Amino acid sequence: MDQLPNLGREQEMLSVMGLNSIEQLFSNIPEDVRRKTPLPLPEPQSEEEIWRDAQHLLGSNIHLDSRPSFLSAGLSRNFVPTMVGMLATRGEFLTSYTPYQAEVSQGMLQAMWEFQTMISELVNLPITNVSMYDASTSAAEAITCAVRVHNKKATQKDTIYLSELVPPHRMSVIRNYIQGSGIDIKILNHDKNGHLNIDAASIAKGSCAVYVEQPNCFGILDEGLLQLKEQIGENTALIVGVDAVSLGLVSPPGNWGADIVVGEGQPFGIGPTFGGPIYGIFACTEKYIRQMPGRIVGLTHDTNENKAFTLTLSTREQHIRRHRATSNICSNETLIALMGAMHMALLGPEGITVLAKRVAASTEAAKKALSSVKGVELVYPESSVFRDFVIRIPGDSEKAISFIDSKGVIGGLPLSLWWESHSSCILVGCDERTSESDISLLVSAIKEWVKEVEN
Amino acid sequence: MSDIFSFNGSPNAGWSQPKPILSDSEVMATIPSSMLRDSPPAWPRASEPELVRHYTWLSKRNFGIDTGFYPLGSCTMKHNPRVNERIVNLPGIDRMHPLQPEHQIQGILSIFYEMQEMLAICSGMDQVTLQPVAGAQGEFTAMRCIQEYHRERGEGHRNKVIVPDSAHGTNPASASMCGYDIIEIPSGVDGRIDLDALQSVLGNDTAAMMITNPSTLGVFEPDIAKASEMVHSAGGQMYYDGANFNAIIGKTDPGLMGFDAVHYNLHKTFSQPHGGGGPGSGPIGVKEHLSRYLPSPLASRRERTKDDPIGVGDGYWYSWITPEMTIGKVQQWHGNAGAVIRCWAFYRRYGRELERMSEHAVLNANYLRFKIMNPDDEILEKIHAMPSDGAPTDFVMHEFTLSMIDMKDKVGVTGKDIAKRLLDYGVMAPTLYFPMIVPECLMIEPTETESKEVLDKFAKDFLNVLTEDPEIIKGAPYTTDVSRVDEVWAARNLIVRHPGHGIEEN
Numbered sequence: 001m002d003q004l005p006n007l008g009r010e011q012e013m014l015s016v017m018g019l020n021s022i023e024q025l026f027s028n029i030p031e032d033v034r035r036k037t038p039l040p041l042p043e044p045q046s047e048e049e050i051w052r053d054a055q056h057l058l059g060s061n062i063h064l065d066s067r068p069s070f071l072s073a074g075l076s077r078n079f080v081p082t083m084v085g086m087l088a089t090r091g092e093f094l095t096s097y098t099p100y101q102a103e104v105s106q107g108m109l110q111a112m113w114e115f116q117t118m119i120s121e122l123v124n125l126p127i128t129n130v131s132m133y134d135a136s137t138s139a140a141e142a143i144t145c146a147v148r149v150h151n152k153k154a155t156q157k158d159t160i161y162l163s164e165l166v167p168p169h170r171m172s173v174i175r176n177y178i179q180g181s182g183i184d185i186k187i188l189n190h191d192k193n194g195h196l197n198i199d200a201a202s203i204a205k206g207s208c209a210v211y212v213e214q215p216n217c218f219g220i221l222d223e224g225l226l227q228l229k230e231q232i233g234e235n236t237a238l239i240v241g242v243d244a245v246s247l248g249l250v251s252p253p254g255n256w257g258a259d260i261v262v263g264e265g266q267p268f269g270i271g272p273t274f275g276g277p278i279y280g281i282f283a284c285t286e287k288y289i290r291q292m293p294g295r296i297v298g299l300t301h302d303t304n305e306n307k308a309f310t311l312t313l314s315t316r317e318q319h320i321r322r323h324r325a326t327s328n329i330c331s332n333e334t335l336i337a338l339m340g341a342m343h344m345a346l347l348g349p350e351g352i353t354v355l356a357k358r359v360a361a362s363t364e365a366a367k368k369a370l371s372s373v374k375g376v377e378l379v380y381p382e383s384s385v386f387r388d389f390v391i392r393i394p395g396d397s398e399k400a401i402s403f404i405d406s407k408g409v410i411g412g413l414p415l416s417l418w419w420e421s422h423s424s425c426i427l428v429g430c431d432e433r434t435s436e437s438d439i440s441l442l443v444s445a446i447k448e449w450v451k452e453v454e455n
Numbered sequence: 456m457s458d459i460f461s462f463n464g465s466p467n468a469g470w471s472q473p474k475p476i477l478s479d480s481e482v483m484a485t486i487p488s489s490m491l492r493d494s495p496p497a498w499p500r501a502s503e504p505e506l507v508r509h510y511t512w513l514s515k516r517n518f519g520i521d522t523g524f525y526p527l528g529s530c531t532m533k534h535n536p537r538v539n540e541r542i543v544n545l546p547g548i549d550r551m552h553p554l555q556p557e558h559q560i561q562g563i564l565s566i567f568y569e570m571q572e573m574l575a576i577c578s579g580m581d582q583v584t585l586q587p588v589a590g591a592q593g594e595f596t597a598m599r600c601i602q603e604y605h606r607e608r609g610e611g612h613r614n615k616v617i618v619p620d621s622a623h624g625t626n627p628a629s630a631s632m633c634g635y636d637i638i639e640i641p642s643g644v645d646g647r648i649d650l651d652a653l654q655s656v657l658g659n660d661t662a663a664m665m666i667t668n669p670s671t672l673g674v675f676e677p678d679i680a681k682a683s684e685m686v687h688s689a690g691g692q693m694y695y696d697g698a699n700f701n702a703i704i705g706k707t708d709p710g711l712m713g714f715d716a717v718h719y720n721l722h723k724t725f726s727q728p729h730g731g732g733g734p735g736s737g738p739i740g741v742k743e744h745l746s747r748y749l750p751s752p753l754a755s756r757r758e759r760t761k762d763d764p765i766g767v768g769d770g771y772w773y774s775w776i777t778p779e780m781t782i783g784k785v786q787q788w789h790g791n792a793g794a795v796i797r798c799w800a801f802y803r804r805y806g807r808e809l810e811r812m813s814e815h816a817v818l819n820a821n822y823l824r825f826k827i828m829n830p831d832d833e834i835l836e837k838i839h840a841m842p843s844d845g846a847p848t849d850f851v852m853h854e855f856t857l858s859m860i861d862m863k864d865k866v867g868v869t870g871k872d873i874a875k876r877l878l879d880y881g882v883m884a885p886t887l888y889f890p891m892i893v894p895e896c897l898m899i900e901p902t903e904t905e906s907k908e909v910l911d912k913f914a915k916d917f918l919n920v921l922t923e924d925p926e927i928i929k930g931a932p933y934t935t936d937v938s939r940v941d942e943v944w945a946a947r948n949l950i951v952r953h954p955g956h957g958i959e960e961n
Contacts, residue, residue: 001804001805001808001811002804003533003534003536003804003805003812003903003904004811004812004815004903004904005904005905005906005907006815006818006819006903006906006907007811007815009907010814010815010818012907013818013822013907014818016822016825016826017821017822017825022814022817022818024850025814025817025818025821025850026675026706026817026850027849027850028674028675028677028848028849028850028852029675029677029703029706029707030677030680032680033679033680033707033711033712034706034707034711035705035706035707035708035711038705038807038810039576039577039704039705039807039809039810040576040807041573041576041806041807041809042803042806042807043806043807044803044804044805044806044807044808045803045804045806047536047538047804049803050538050542050800050803050804051538051541051542053803054542054545054796054800055545056562056767056768057547057562057563057565057566057767058542058545058546058547058548058562058563058566058796059545059547059562060547060561060562060766060767060768061547061548061551061559061560061561061562061563062555062558062559062560063546063547063549063550063551064550064551064552064555065546065550066546066550069552071552071554071555072552073552073554074787075552075553075788077550077552079472081470081503083503083506083507085544087506087507087510087511087514088510088730089540090510090511090514091519091520091521091522092514092515092517092518092519092521092522093513093514093517093519093730093731094519094521094535094540094728094730095519095520095521095522095525095532095534095535095728095729095730096517096518096519096520096729096730096731097525097527097530097532097729097731097732097883098729098731098732099517099731099732100527100884100886100887101518101874101875101878101883101884102937102940102942103875103878103932103935103936103937103938103939103940104517104518104878104883104932104935104936105516105517105518105731106513106516106517106936106937107512107513107514107515107516107517108513108517108731110513110516111510111513112731113951113952113953114459114460114953116951116952117460117952117953118496118498120952121496121497121498122496122498126951126952127951127952128951128952130732131733133588133589133592133786134588134786134787134788135787136784136786136787137592137785137786137787144632169784169787169788170787172783172784173783173784173785173786173787175783176595176599176782176783176784176785177632179633179634180631180632180633180634180635181632181634182634221486221487221490223487223489223490226489226490247492247496248492248495249486249491249492250486250490250491250492251489251490251491251492251493252492252496255493270549271549271550272549272550272551272552272553273543273548273549273551273792273793274548274551274552274553274560274563274788274789274792274793275552275553275786275787275788275789275790275792276588276734276786276788276789276790276791276792276793276794277588277733277734277791277793277794289949295732296951297951298945298946298948298949298950298951299945299948299950299951300940300941300942300944300945300948300950301940301941301944302937302938302939302940302941303930303938303939303941304937304938306937306938307456308937308940308941309940310940310941310942310945312942312945312946312949312951313946313949315946317624318591318624318625318627318628319623319624319625319889320624321624321628322624322627322628322637323627323628323630323631323637324631325624325628325631327628327632328591328592328594328595328625328628328629328631328632329589329591330589330590330591330624330625331588331589331590331591331722331729331732331733331734331735331737332589332732332733332734333588333733333734334730334731334732334733335728335729335730335731335732335733335734336730336733336734338730338731342506342510344498345459345498345499345501345506345509346469346470346501346503346506347469347470347498348466348469348470348498348499348500348501349466349495349496349497349498349500350466350469350495350500351469351470351472352495352496352498353495354472354474354475355472357475357479357482358472358473358474358475358476360475360482360485360486361475361476361477361481361482362475362476363485364477364481364482364485365476365477384485384486384487384490385485386485386486401556402556405556405559410552410555410559413554417554432472432473434476435476436476
């Protein structure tokens with residue numbers, strides 16, 4: 001209740017208007033839709049009480065930094081530079097709205113234009129928007145965007161091809177987003193190494209789009225994807241979902257024919273934060289710019305010929321084009337993208353390379369250590385991996401994860417949560433902060449589990 | 456100006472981090488050489504001191520609620536309590552993964568459950584999901600649930616969604632993304648629903664009507680119950696756009712008005728900071744018959760048994776549940792949890808007194824409208840042309856619209872010119888040219904967190920603008936970081952990334 005500057009001054013303000021009761025202002029609400037009883041909610045609290053309750057409730061959670069953790073599955077247990085939170089939450093940034101009035105919003109506009117540039121450099125594509133909600137809605141809207149661009153010339157009309165290793169939560173988002181456009185989803189299979197069957201992928205030629213992930217949800221880096229664009233041809237969009245950090249080491253999809261690149265921006269800028277707010281990356285070639293979703297900042301000048309920035313191409317958007325808009329997106333994740341920009345700028349070209357190497361090193365070290373445990377096997381031993389990899393363990397993976405949990409280690413994701421057929425598999429996730437001691441604690445816990453199952 | 460790409464210092468001057476836990480050659484051997492990146496991205500090479508100064512400089516070129524009055528209609532730009540930011544830095548939210556097992560996330564689940572319950576109570580709905588991350592995604596999610604509801608009942612042929620011409624653009628865009636055809640109906644002359652127009656488009660192809668109440672004109676729709684009844688009689692569902700929920704909490708609710716589904720803009724009503732355009736949070740609430748289609752999972756609870764761990768100590772054990780006929784996911788995790796927690800902290804500040812919040816939002820809007828529309832004679836004489844009400848009504852709710860058409864006709868000054876001139880007075884401009892049915896529209900929403908003095912000053916400044924030399928107004932703004940920005944040039948040239956290190960200074 002301490003948020004109302006005019007509390008206690010109601011009569012003073014009402015009398016200016018010739019009124020004597022606030023209720024008069026609500027007289028246009030008919031009796032039959034009036035609420036008759038007070039809201040059955042608790043007493044108002046002071047800031048101090050709210051802080052106490054927040055500390056108690058959130059303090060009862062077990063957080064990733066309190067123990068060794070190998071749970072990633074699309075989010076990163078990153079370290080965000082201290083500067084990022086401090087600068088991004090300056091009130092001028094934090095409490096601004098979409099920069100409709102460019103003259104008083106140059107700061108955020110420029111920061112987003114810089115963000116666009118840094119993402120474009122990272123993925124090697126010329127156009128980037130100022131963020132989508134997350135990697136999954138980015139992927140979904142990339143698909144509908146590609147269908148709008150390619151459907152006219154497509155020989156397989158209203159058809160797109162998805163890798164079978166799109167994780168189920170993302171597949172679900174995609175299905176929700178595209179079902180209204182009558183788009184038919186066809187599946188591209190992977191081989192026993194987890195690689196896309198590249199020769200069979202030419203079946204997608206003439207469709208509107210192909211969506212694959214590099215690395216895929218099992219962490220596998222697939223060399224064959226470098227040939228995918230040749231297989232599907234110019235008139236089918238190649239959409240690639242990326243692990244943004246991997247691009248510090250791995251060839252950006254723009255180099256191997258990707259038309260649209262999407263992915264999770266979260267590793268740059270914000271903690272895993274229980275899955276949100278995070279931000280989706282969306283970058284594309286010029287061909288898609290007029291059909292792409294989301295906001296975009298352009299360089300221009302003011303009436304005195306000073307350099308200036310503004311939102312541009314808004315004729316694609318819902319507030320202008322209404323039901324013919326390219327997307328319904330209005331609120332996006334700009335503030336989180338700002339945090340991402342700050343983080344990327346601090347890393348710089350050398351920093352992103354080191355960061356990617358740290359993740360690759362942790363992944364390799366963990367993989368090596370676990371593969372030497374008797375009873376544990378790598379499901380894709382021949383494949384290169386980044387951040388995540390899959391192990392098969394004796395017994396049920398959910399029970400194994402609970403057991404490992406009881407030893408004080410968050411062991412990864414039991415893959416039965418994604419696919420029932422993978423009930424003995426665990427997705428082990430590493431990151432730049434994974435230490436050798438974390439790995440040895442995981443190894444000991446899994447050894448104990450193996451012993452437990454054998455007995 | 457400060458240009459981030461002009462920083463190109465020593466590779467060693469950047470932010471430091473620990474070394475990889477394996478040697479360089481071991482790391483490089485993990486990736487096939489054909490897949491390696493040739494050269495790193497051309498990001499700036501900057502040190503922390505340089506970047507702190509760069510971003511501080513940028514922040515000073517940006518206007519937020521903290522900077523000054525922000526009467527951006529429909530956006531509910533209220534103060535953002537700072538303890539909320541402190542709370543979301545706690546590791547119990549910042550360092551949490553959405554796939555952690557339930558016993559590790561009891562605190563978050565309890566807050567989710569409390570928020571679901573609170574939002575259901577305030578809106579007269581039966582079940583709430585917190586998953587949608589923006590108002591538009593909430594609309595989309597609810598329309599997907601309605602779509603599945605019709606399909607399951609064998610009425611999948613219902614393919615029309617009705618929206619008033621005063622609706623937010625997201626309404627038709629969201630319904631269209633679900634595959635619906637949109638029927639736009641004109642508002643009556645007073646800005647309210649034209650029931651005859653509504654009746655004429657209802658039929659056995661009606662899937663739903665989407666409407667916000669109070670309307671985008673800031674006017675409460677007195678015929679809303681009648682409209683709901685008509686849509687329901689035709690077999691359609693009623694969808695409430697909660698963009699204007701700040702006006703009505705505790706006074707009425709969408710359930711009482713006959714709605715079946717509603718979205719909440721937590722970033723408006725419950726103060727998640729907008730941060731330059733997001734994040735938002737757009738939970739939806741539905742009546743019982745739609746709850747089985749909601750996205751999964753939802754937070755649930757049962758009484759704790761003696762075998763359960765202690766949990767949060769309130770006697771309950773919290774868990775996820777999946778609605779029976781769920782549409783699946785709209786966001787890949789559990790929505791913008793950080794926003795939900797900020798908004799939980801905000802709501803706790805009011806509790807059962809949330810009604811006071813709405814009262815003050817409405818009080819401030821009416822007060823400001825009165826002050827603008829009733830100038831002293833001395834000022835009135837000097838004003839070129841008074842604004843007219845976007846909708847004729849005795850009282851407005853939380854916002855109001857003004858048409859500046861007479862200024863345009865009389866002295867050639869547009870709504871946009873006035874908006875730009877207001878920037879020189881140190882305030883954010885109102886929402887411009889929305890709703891589209893009001894000519895030369897300015898939409899003003901002061902919110903409850905502005906003092907009487909701020910409102911008095913804004914009314915005075917606003918009226919003063921209307922007395923100024925039209926040429927001065929048309930050339931505004933003058934005191935901002937840049938003068939009026941050429942948007943047309945930007946759209947024609949589309950320079951959407953830095954063309955190289957150090958763009959030429961003009």
